[in-house]
Amino acid sequence: MNTATTDTSLALVQTPLMRTSQKLSIAVGGIGLLIILFTWVTRHSFASPGITLSVALLLMAVSVGGYAYSEYAHLPEGIKNNGVMFRSLSNRGIVAYLTGILLTGFYVCLYWYSEYLTGLIQLFDPLSQFMRHKAADQWFVYGSFYTFGVLVLGAKFIYKYRHNRYQIIRTISVMFFQLMFAFLIPAWMLMMNQPEFYFTYFWPLKYDYLFPSTISWLTSSGTHLGIFLVFWGAMMTLIATPTLTYFFGKRWYCSWVCGCGALAETTGDSFRTLSDKSLRAWKIERYLIYSVLVFITITTILLWVNSYMQGGLLGTFSLSVSKTYSFLIGSMFSGVIGTGFYPILGNRSWCRFGCPQAAILGIIQKYFSRFRITTNGGQCIGCGNCSTYCEMGIDVKAYAQRGQDIVRASCVGCGICSAVCPRGVLRLENGSADIFDRTTITKL
Amino acid sequence: MRIVIIGNGIAGTNAARHIRKNSEHEIIMVSEETLRPFSRTALMYVYMGHVKQENTEMYEDWFWEKNRINRVQSKVLSVDTAGKSLQLSNGNTLTYDALVIATGSKSNKFGWPGQDAKGVQGLYHLQDLEGMERYSPGLQHAVIVGGGLIGIEMAEMFHSRHIPVTFLVREKSFWDLVLPAEESAMINRHIHEHGIDLRLETELKEIQTDADGRANAVITNKDEKIACGFVGLTVGVSPNIDFLKDSGIEIQRGVLVDEHLRTSVPDVYAIGDCAQLRQPQPGRRPIEAIWYTGRMMGQTVARTICGQTTEYIPRLWFNSAKFLDIEYQVYGDIPGRTPEGITSLYWEHPNGKKAIRINYETESKTVTGFNLMGIRYRHEVCEKWLLGKTKLEEVLQNLSLANFDPEFFDAYESALVQQYNQLNNTNLTVKSKRNLNLVTRFLQRS
Numbered sequence: 001m002n003t004a005t006t007d008t009s010l011a012l013v014q015t016p017l018m019r020t021s022q023k024l025s026i027a028v029g030g031i032g033l034l035i036i037l038f039t040w041v042t043r044h045s046f047a048s049p050g051i052t053l054s055v056a057l058l059l060m061a062v063s064v065g066g067y068a069y070s071e072y073a074h075l076p077e078g079i080k081n082n083g084v085m086f087r088s089l090s091n092r093g094i095v096a097y098l099t100g101i102l103l104t105g106f107y108v109c110l111y112w113y114s115e116y117l118t119g120l121i122q123l124f125d126p127l128s129q130f131m132r133h134k135a136a137d138q139w140f141v142y143g144s145f146y147t148f149g150v151l152v153l154g155a156k157f158i159y160k161y162r163h164n165r166y167q168i169i170r171t172i173s174v175m176f177f178q179l180m181f182a183f184l185i186p187a188w189m190l191m192m193n194q195p196e197f198y199f200t201y202f203w204p205l206k207y208d209y210l211f212p213s214t215i216s217w218l219t220s221s222g223t224h225l226g227i228f229l230v231f232w233g234a235m236m237t238l239i240a241t242p243t244l245t246y247f248f249g250k251r252w253y254c255s256w257v258c259g260c261g262a263l264a265e266t267t268g269d270s271f272r273t274l275s276d277k278s279l280r281a282w283k284i285e286r287y288l289i290y291s292v293l294v295f296i297t298i299t300t301i302l303l304w305v306n307s308y309m310q311g312g313l314l315g316t317f318s319l320s321v322s323k324t325y326s327f328l329i330g331s332m333f334s335g336v337i338g339t340g341f342y343p344i345l346g347n348r349s350w351c352r353f354g355c356p357q358a359a360i361l362g363i364i365q366k367y368f369s370r371f372r373i374t375t376n377g378g379q380c381i382g383c384g385n386c387s388t389y390c391e392m393g394i395d396v397k398a399y400a401q402r403g404q405d406i407v408r409a410s411c412v413g414c415g416i417c418s419a420v421c422p423r424g425v426l427r428l429e430n431g432s433a434d435i436f437d438r439t440t441i442t443k444l
Numbered sequence: 445m446r447i448v449i450i451g452n453g454i455a456g457t458n459a460a461r462h463i464r465k466n467s468e469h470e471i472i473m474v475s476e477e478t479l480r481p482f483s484r485t486a487l488m489y490v491y492m493g494h495v496k497q498e499n500t501e502m503y504e505d506w507f508w509e510k511n512r513i514n515r516v517q518s519k520v521l522s523v524d525t526a527g528k529s530l531q532l533s534n535g536n537t538l539t540y541d542a543l544v545i546a547t548g549s550k551s552n553k554f555g556w557p558g559q560d561a562k563g564v565q566g567l568y569h570l571q572d573l574e575g576m577e578r579y580s581p582g583l584q585h586a587v588i589v590g591g592g593l594i595g596i597e598m599a600e601m602f603h604s605r606h607i608p609v610t611f612l613v614r615e616k617s618f619w620d621l622v623l624p625a626e627e628s629a630m631i632n633r634h635i636h637e638h639g640i641d642l643r644l645e646t647e648l649k650e651i652q653t654d655a656d657g658r659a660n661a662v663i664t665n666k667d668e669k670i671a672c673g674f675v676g677l678t679v680g681v682s683p684n685i686d687f688l689k690d691s692g693i694e695i696q697r698g699v700l701v702d703e704h705l706r707t708s709v710p711d712v713y714a715i716g717d718c719a720q721l722r723q724p725q726p727g728r729r730p731i732e733a734i735w736y737t738g739r740m741m742g743q744t745v746a747r748t749i750c751g752q753t754t755e756y757i758p759r760l761w762f763n764s765a766k767f768l769d770i771e772y773q774v775y776g777d778i779p780g781r782t783p784e785g786i787t788s789l790y791w792e793h794p795n796g797k798k799a800i801r802i803n804y805e806t807e808s809k810t811v812t813g814f815n816l817m818g819i820r821y822r823h824e825v826c827e828k829w830l831l832g833k834t835k836l837e838e839v840l841q842n843l844s845l846a847n848f849d850p851e852f853f854d855a856y857e858s859a860l861v862q863q864y865n866q867l868n869n870t871n872l873t874v875k876s877k878r879n880l881n882l883v884t885r886f887l888q889r890s
Contacts, residue, residue: 017493017606076637078769082604083493163769165852273495278504374880376848377823379764379773381735382454383486384499401502418850420494422766424773424820427848431880 017083021070029063032056036123043119050126061152068156077163079420081389089343090270096343104340111331114138131187140187146263147183151175154266166415166428170255174262182259195221197229200257202236204296205357207325209233211300212307242364248430249371250361251413260351263339264391265414268347272416275346275393282393285353285410292329293359299325329354348391352410362409370430371413372438373406375399379423386417386426400425407438446470447749448530448540450520452481454735455716456546457502458742459749464511466750471512472538474530476519477570480505484548485735487573488597492604497570520547523691525709542749545688545699545707545714546742549681549733556677558651562658564675567594576601576674583607585672587662589648590679591618593765596631598676599640600768610641610670612648612662621780626790627799627817628780631767634797638768651675681733683718696720698731703755705745713749715741725758727777734763760827770797775826776813778803786812789836789867791860793818800860804836811839819856820848824887840864840872845886847878 035056039045045052072080088095109116117138124144128136154175161167181200190196195218203210210233218226244252254261275281302318338350351358365371373396380403386396392410396417399406406426418426447463449456452475460471475481486500508515519533523543530538551566553559563579565572576598586602588595591613599609615621617628618635635642647665654660661671683698694700694708698720705713716738721730737758747754764773778801782788787806792799798818804811810833814826825846829839843857857874865872876882 076634076769079494081492081494085490085493085496087493164850165854166850169852277499279506376820377827378736378739378762379823381485381764382483382500382502383489384483384495384501385486385489388495388499398503415850422489422771423764424771424816424848427820428851429880431884433881433884 017086019070022067025063025066025070028066029060032059032063035059036120039123040117040120043122045123048126049123053123053127057148060148064152064156068159072160079422080160081420084270084273087270090273092274092344100341100343103342104336107331107336107340110138110142111335117141131184132190134190143183143186146259147178149267150178150259150262151266153269154262157266157269160269161419164415164419167419170415171265173256174258174265177257178259178262182262194223194225195229198259199232200259202233202241202357203300204237204293204360205258205260205355206233207296207300207330207356210237211303211322213303241361242368245361245364246369247371249369249411249413250358250365251371251411251428253361254351254358254412255414258357260334260338260355261412264347264351268342268391271342271347272391273346273388274344275348275352275391277387277390277393277395285393288353289355289359289362292333292354293356295325295329296356346391346393348412351412352392358410358412365411366407366409368435370432370435372429372431373399373411373417374427374429375403375405376423376425376427377403380425381423383422385420385422389416389420391416396426405438445541446472446539447542447544448538449473449544449546450530451475451546451548451716451718452477452515453484453546453548453716453738454502455548455738455742456544457481458739459544459546459715459746460513460742461511462743462746463749464513466746466752469542469750470514472514472516472540474516474518474520474532474538476517476533479515479517482570484568487567487570488601491573491576491601520687522687523693523712525692525712528711541711543712544745544749545685545693545712545718546716546738547684547687547718548738549717550684551677552680552682553677554679556648556651558653558659559677561651561653561675562656563673564651564659564677566677566681567598568681579674580605580607583673585610585670586674586676587612587670587672588676588678589662590677591615591644592678592680593619594681595676595678596635596767598678599635600638602674603638603640608641610643610672611635612643612646612664614645614647616645618642618644624778624780624782624788624790624801624815626792627772627801627815630792630796630799630817631770634768634770648675681717683720683731685718704748704753705741705756706748713745715745721756728758728761732758736762760830762823762827770818771816771820773816773821774814775821775823776803776811776830778813778815789860789864791856791863793856798856800856802836802839802860809836810834811836814846821846822848822883825883828887836864837870837872841875842886844874844876844878845883849878 035052039052084090089099121136121138121141124136124141127144128134128140154171158168158171177200182198186196186198198206208214215230218229255265299321302321306318333354334350338354341349380400382397382401384397386400390396391414392412394408394411396406413428415428418428447469449460452473456473460473463469463471481502482497482500483502486495489495490497490500521531521533523530528540532538549568551568558564565575585608587610588598589612595611599611602609617625618631620628632642648662649665650663651659652661652663659675660673661669662675663669685695685699688695688699692709693712698718699707699714700722701707701714701719702722705715705719707714717733719741724730740758741756744754744756760776762775766772782803785806786803788801788803790799790801800819801815802811803813811829814821840861844855847855847857855878861872861874864870
């Protein structure tokens with residue numbers, strides 16, 4: 001097809017769609033990024049680390065704000081996906097690959113070569129001292145960037161979807177849980193000389209929270225807090241997860257609370273169209289995600305058996321299984337591939353193909369939940385917007401065309417399919433009336 | 445038995461799919477337009493960069509292979525009904541045992557000077573999209589002629605690429621033959637809000653061209669000259685059946701079909717936009733060029749061909765569209781001008797972008813139709829009320845059952861009921877809130 005859309009990989013967006021104000025915004029953010037990169041590489045900052053970091057982050061925030069403002073402000077509120085398929089960043093152009101390389105490189109340094117991050121870590125020292133009374137380390141740097149991304153791009157997301165209250169409330173929720181429970185409270189606990197604990201992550205996503213070593217670490221202090229934390233982790237995994245998922249589907253966690261979800265829904269929003277919608281991808285998804293779940297379950301059992309036998313039966317075997325899991329799944333899959341490859345594989349590849357938490361929630365969602373997406377009779381025109389914007393790669397359209405409810409293990413309930421539908425066909429709902437034949441009801 | 449389907453739009457592909465569901469017949473689908481059936485209604489989203497062409501395809505390639513639906517990309521030049529064969533533009537001849545004509549529509553042109561110039565076209569086929577792409581780079585101004593659904597789509601498309609648009613509409617108000625006055629006025633305002641230059645009561649007189657034969661201006665019936673590099677002609681569509689002229693199949697505006705979608709020639713059927721019903725159902729038009737009827741006809745004809753002769757009975761009328769940012773849904777009968785004996789209950793949000801209209805028979809208070817602007821209602825619920833000839837007051841009290849807006853959205857059913865109470869000195873209340881369980885029970889109740 002002879003279109004103007006074919007050869008745009010070198011342009012950030014197709015030229016007529018880029019406003020001057022947007023180019024300026026990108027330049028401002030670029031300066032912020034350069035300041036950080038320069039300090040990272042040279043270990044030399046222009047001003048004190050605190051000021052340098054503040055200036056750089058401020059520039060980047062202003063950049064995102066300015067870009068979003070000039071993209072959406074002059075138009076009446078509504079779905080504004082104009083040019084998504086033409087942009088280099090959101091359409092696997094050269095900007096996407098460069099971003100992917102930068103992110104992947106960052107993750108590799110983070111997990112295995114943190115000595116290369118010294119320049120970067122120094123920048124965060126004042127903030128870390130202030131928040132935690134401790135020197136910064138690579139994980140603090142990571143957490144800070146992560147939270148910054150969720151907050152700044154979350155604000156952009158809210159502005160983009162300002163006509164849609166479901167999106168606004170959901171995004172405020174992920175921003176809140178990331179900021180409070182995955183950033184401020186753990187730092188504050190450290191400051192108070194308590195264990196650095198993440199209340200919004202639990203086994204099997206935060207797999208070590210049910211490992212014998214973690215439990216003995218938490219309880220060893222002998223405080224009530226430690227016992228409470230063990231109790232909290234177990235309760236979330238065994239009681240809260242099935243109960244909440246029964247009522248609301250896996251969305252209560254994946255697109256409302258989870259930090260991985262928070263990053264995917266905000267920072268990763270530009271990449272949601274990149275998920276593979278093919279049947280083949282769905283097959284791979286099912287093999288992979290349940291394999292990871294089996295892997296972590298066996299690992300955990302082995303560790304407990306080993307702990308019970310005091311290493312008598314298995315020796316160091318279970319520890320090496322646990323290390324393998326941590327390397328392959330904990331670091332490679334969830335970090336390097338899951339986030340580093342956002343611009344290539346989409347923003348939910350970890351959540352879709354790897355996350356064992358999502359696997360459990362998905363099984364509950366599929367078989368015992370009141371949640372489903374209902375379709376509106378015969379109104380679907382098969383335009384494909386819903387499937388295109390489904391970050392989990394569900395071919396929503398295939399169901400909508402047949403007037404069939406959508407009950408899929410992978411659906412995180414982000415609600416974007418419903419938002420982008422131009423004919424009002426999709427609605428996220430909870431209902432118990434027909435809970436056991438949700439999947440079989442076909443209308444019209 | 446070999447079944448050949450000409451056309452792979454929604455009617456043709458749905459026929460193919462259902463023939464396969466019901467039989468083991470050989471199926472061949474012929475299309476000049478493309479090998480991969482796609483959703484025509486999504487062309488605008490491809491141009492706007494919301495989706496890619498491949499995202500609009502109805503099924504992945506394996507689907508056609510698995511279901512043994514053979515696809516041929518070629519133009520059908522003529523049909524020989526005596527010899528039961530088709531002449532294709534690729535030189536081949538294709539024989540059939542049963543033939544389904546599903547060739548859709550083509551854009552209307554009404555003999556304007558310059559209507560065949562470069563940069564003048566409608567929007568229906570994939571090739572039309574390619575035409576728009578070809579003329580878009582460097583385009584300074586586009587003029588769209590015709591105030592209907594495709595016209596406003598085309599205006600939105602250019603607008604999305606920051607190309608200024610002038611939109612010529614013959615009527616006093618946008619699409620006012622179909623939309624009641626208030627809804628039509630709402631869309632007028634919304635078009636202006638987007639900065640699109642809407643000219644009401646303005647018609648095209650002439651298209652002027654440059655030395656290369658490309659459009660460079662239009663002259664309106666008010667003798668105003670508007671410079672432009674592209675003219676969109678969106679003044680309706682008509683059946684795309686020129687190739688049938690000498691086939692012996694009886695045609696008028698479309699291919700004439702009976703209630704079983706059979707043409708005048710045995711074993712030849714016609715469905716979708718190109719079919720003209722000899723006896724449409726009461727209140728329905730002989731040609732309805734919309735997506736949903738095409739889909740239903742495809743399913744119906746498949747049954748008939750596979751031995752279960754089935755009458756085409758379009759159920760309750762419904763349709764939907766999106767005018768820039770305002771979604772529109774209609775269920776039942778909502779004419780542009782409310783006829784004698786019908787009363788219209790209309791509520792509009794203070795922001796002027798959302799509205800609910802319920803029409804009912806003044807005397808009996810039987811509900812006859814729903815019109816929604818910027819609000820989503822549930823098809824099955826509205827349909828059940830309308831087919832069940834439900835009375836207005838019962839509908840009003842249960843109106844939440846119909847609400848299909850996303851969670852946390854404001855619900856306006858109470859506001860509408862309050863308005864009704866004030867007008868009629870009644871004291872009705874909305875009985876419940878949105879609730880899927882109630883909806884499921886309501887729909888399951890016989």
